[in-house]
Amino acid sequence: MGYDEIYKLALERGFFSPSCEIYSDFQAGFWEYGPIGVSLRNNYVNLWRRELVRRDGMTEIDGTQIMSKNVFVASGHLGSFADPIVVCTQCGTTVRADRMISERVGGSLPEGLPTEEYDALIAKHDLKCTNCKGDYGKVRKFNMMFRVGIGPKDDDAYLRPETCQSIFVDAPRLFKTMRLKLPIGFAQFGKSFRNEIAPRQSLIRLREFYQAEIEVFFNPKTANNLAKFQEIKHVKLPIQKADGNFAEITAEEAANRKIVPNQLVAYYLAILIEFYAKTGIDIKKVRFRELNAEDRAFYALAAFDFEVQTSLGWMELVACNYRSDYDMGRHAKISNHDLTILDGEEKVIPHIFEISMGIDRSIYCVLEHSYAKENEREVLRIKPYLAPIMAGIFPLVSKEGLPEKAQQIFDSLKKEFAVFYDESGSIGRRYRRQDEIGTPVGVTVDFDTMKDNTVTVRDRDSMSQKRIKVEEIRSYLSSLLQIYSES
RNA sequence: GCGGCAUUAGUCCAGCCUGGCAGGACGUCAGCUUCCCAAGCUGAAGGUCGCGGGUUCGAAUCCCGCAUGCCGCACCA
Numbered sequence: 183m184g185y186d187e188i189y190k191l192a193l194e195r196g197f198f199s200p201s202c203e204i205y206s207d208f209q210a211g212f213w214e215y216g217p218i219g220v221s222l223r224n225n226y227v228n229l230w231r232r233e234l235v236r237r238d239g240m241t242e243i244d245g246t247q248i249m250s251k252n253v254f255v256a257s258g259h260l261g262s263f264a265d266p267i268v269v270c271t272q273c274g275t276t277v278r279a280d281r282m283i284s285e286r287v288g289g290s291l292p293e294g295l296p297t298e299e300y301d302a303l304i305a306k307h308d309l310k311c312t313n314c315k316g317d318y319g320k321v322r323k324f325n326m327m328f329r330v331g332i333g334p335k336d337d338d339a340y341l342r343p344e345t346c347q348s349i350f351v352d353a354p355r356l357f358k359t360m361r362l363k364l365p366i367g368f369a370q371f372g373k374s375f376r377n378e379i380a381p382r383q384s385l386i387r388l389r390e391f392y393q394a395e396i397e398v399f400f401n402p403k404t405a406n407n408l409a410k411f412q413e414i415k416h417v418k419l420p421i422q423k424a425d426g427n428f429a430e431i432t433a434e435e436a437a438n439r440k441i442v443p444n445q446l447v448a449y450y451l452a453i454l455i456e457f458y459a460k461t462g463i464d465i466k467k468v469r470f471r472e473l474n475a476e477d478r479a480f481y482a483l484a485a486f487d488f489e490v491q492t493s494l495g496w497m498e499l500v501a502c503n504y505r506s507d508y509d510m511g512r513h514a515k516i517s518n519h520d521l522t523i524l525d526g527e528e529k530v531i532p533h534i535f536e537i538s539m540g541i542d543r544s545i546y547c548v549l550e551h552s553y554a555k556e557n558e559r560e561v562l563r564i565k566p567y568l569a570p571i572m573a574g575i576f577p578l579v580s581k582e583g584l585p586e587k588a589q590q591i592f593d594s595l596k597k598e599f600a601v602f603y604d605e606s607g608s609i610g611r612r613y614r615r616q617d618e619i620g621t622p623v624g625v626t627v628d629f630d631t632m633k634d635n636t637v638t639v640r641d642r643d644s645m646s647q648k649r650i651k652v653e654e655i656r657s658y659l660s661s662l663l664q665i666y667s668e669s
Numbered sequence: 670g671c672g673g674c675a676u677u678a679g680u681c682c683a684g685c686c687u688g689g690c691a692g693g694a695c696g697u698c699a700g701c702u703u704c705c706c707a708a709g710c711u712g713a714a715g716g717u718c719g720c721g722g723g724u725u726c727g728a729a730u731c732c733c734g735c736a737u738g739c740c741g742c743a744c745c746a
Contacts, residue, residue, distance in 0.1 A: 186739095194680055194696080206720035206736060263746075269670080277670090277743070326745090344746070379670065379744055387745075479746040501746065538746080558707065579703060606698080610706030617706095629704060638705070645706070 183553040184493040211381025211389030221570035233457040240367035245348020251338045256516035264325035268318045279321045297321040341375035349397045350509045364525045365400035385542040392541035399532035401525045405444035414452035424474040462565045467491035481508040490547045501538045507531040562620030566662040572599040573623040574616040588627040
């Protein structure tokens with residue numbers, strides 16, 4: 183299925199929609215989750231908690247979205263998250279000053295030059311706009327962070343451009359109070375904000391978006407001595423190397439042959455791909471793409487993007503970055519706190535491996551990989567534990583006490599399961615409506631129900647039905663929610 | 670941010686060229702029908718024609734600006 187079908191489904195069925203859409207001054211890059219979308223996202227995040235956070239014994243926190251300026255001095259975002267841009271005074275074309283200069287003058291420029299030096303270079307080489315030969319204006323820094331003013335004095339602070347900074351600055355207290363030892367993963371789900379120049383395609387590139395980030399703190403000396411590595415050593419990792427070669431190899435081979443930096447990285451890539459297999463994303467259409475030095479973030483020693491093939495091309499869902507001791511080293515320096523951790527006898531600045539997941543994009547991919555049109559039927563073949571609604575409860579016809587009986591069953595289930603009652607239209611129409619939002623089960627009350635207290639349960643994927651007792655509905659639904667019976 | 674195209678009911682779209690009552694299909698709702706897969710019949714609701722300005726007796730329609738969306742470029746932690 184393509185983007186257009188998913189977008190239409192989203193608008194019609196309440197997955198997501200543009201923010202502030204009744205006003206004409208609304209801005210690009212902001213989208214709402216509707217009722218069905220919220221339910222899907224909650225289920226997705228809970229699967230993330232179950233299959234990554236709890237599986238690995240991680241510690242989850244929830245930090246603030248607004249953080250002080252010094253956090254981003256330390257993180258490097260104030261300096262490096264800003265691009266030097268220059269605008270043509272004639273035609274308004276905007277280009278990256280550093281790239282434009284190095285392309286036309288030759289050689290590469292050091293990062294983070296003051297803007298005056300770019301101005302001087304443009305003047306020295308008499309560079310004109312490539313589009314219209316017009317003069318360039320002054321070079322300025324465009325920072326991708328949203329600045330906010332705090333209190334009556336409008337003190338500088340910023341909306342976080344990634345959730346992980348809270349983890350770094352909270353880490354010292356967490357190690358003390360939660361009695362943690364290396365290696366340990368910290369997890370956080372929440373909003374991040376980036377002032378993208380060109381937001382695109384609804385959930386794919388947003389200015390306000392959800393991340394689920396995991397930051398694994400470890401001592402680099404023991405990164406190849408990981409007991410739990412045995413659990414996943416046979417998991418296959420599809421890796422697209424920076425040199426272009428592709429290989430599907432086991433986690434064990436990847437670590438031994440140094441295709442990934444160490445066992446610890448191999449382990450987390452493996453549990454990540456096992457997580458995505460459980461989301462229903464087609465695991466034959468995923469890869470880890472190794473980034474070369476130019477494409478990596480400024481802090482990363484190694485980086486693997488987890489990508490999924492979609493109708494829009496390969497889409498990056500997760501950035502896996504080996505951040506080394508950059509973060510804790512920088513925060514130690516700028517905050518003037520000792521951020522070393524005692525690992526046995528040794529004091530270390532922890533190294534960090536990061537699994538930075540884009541939730542909105544992941545939700546989109548789950549939808550695209552699950553949605554199917556078969557003849558006249560449109561069906562979202564989503565895993566039951568991700569389904570926004572678990573079961574529709576229907577009276578076969580709206581008379582002779584059937585609605586009352588169905589309502590009674592609905593009431594008995596509603597606190598435990600996301601169930602939906604509907605008596606409007608033919609029974610077929612009600613089944614098909616639920617198919618479109620991926621509801622795995624239709625429970626129908628008919629005339630036999632009134633005699634023997636049984637109902638039919640209808641399966642979304644096969645459309646087949648069987649009769650079960652009313653008392654068995656609860657266990658029937660529970661059994662469908664089991665993850666570990668899934669392949 | 671640049672260029673091209675687009676924006677009309679919940680959704681898809683016609684109407685625009687050639688200015689003159691706001692339309693269709695699907696969906697939704699109500700009633701009838703209905704013993705299991707978008708059936709049928711009857712009826713109804715639903716509109717800031719993206720926003721602002723201009724031209725005109727009169728603008729969904731023509732002109733200008735802006736916003737948003739899509740595609741391409743550029744950008745992309």
